[in-house]
Ligand code: SF4
């Protein structure tokens with residue numbers, strides 16, 4: 001049996017579904033609404049979360065049926081992770097795709113699902129739901145502070 005953990009000896013495409021899912025640290029950063037400038041393509045994150053996001057649990061409330069509930073929720077795959085430039089720098093999928101290791105606070109290393117929150121990386125308790133906005137355009141009033149996205153995980 002190899003002593004090397006799966007995320008260091010397998011590519012993303014070689015991982016089992018369970019291994020793949022365990023890479024998600026539950027930071028919630030990818031569940032924030034992002035605004036795209038029609039002219040420049042520039043993407044700006046907001047503090048507004050998807051309507052299915054539970055701000056305190058920092059989790060999707062219907063992960064299994066998310067595609068039906070939120071059609072524009074992008075399903076992350078080994079094939080598209082490299083094309084999603086807006087994915088947070090700290091995201092394990094992005095980091096492994098870029099040849100980096102997991103960050104020190106990742107639950108797979110700490111054995112503690114709370115370590116992502118303790119490290120201050122997650123958005124737990126810091127978002128507002130898009131369901132509370134009067135109009136979708138109001139998300140522009142809640143642009144995310146820089147620290148929300150600029151997290152390398154190092
Ligand atoms: S940004 Fe990555 S690690 Fe964080 S919740 Fe999304 S998929 Fe999981």
Ligand code: SF4
Nearest residue numbers: 031050053060066073
């Ligand atoms: S549907 Fe769920 S996983 Fe997708 S963005 Fe919304 S809260 Fe996140």
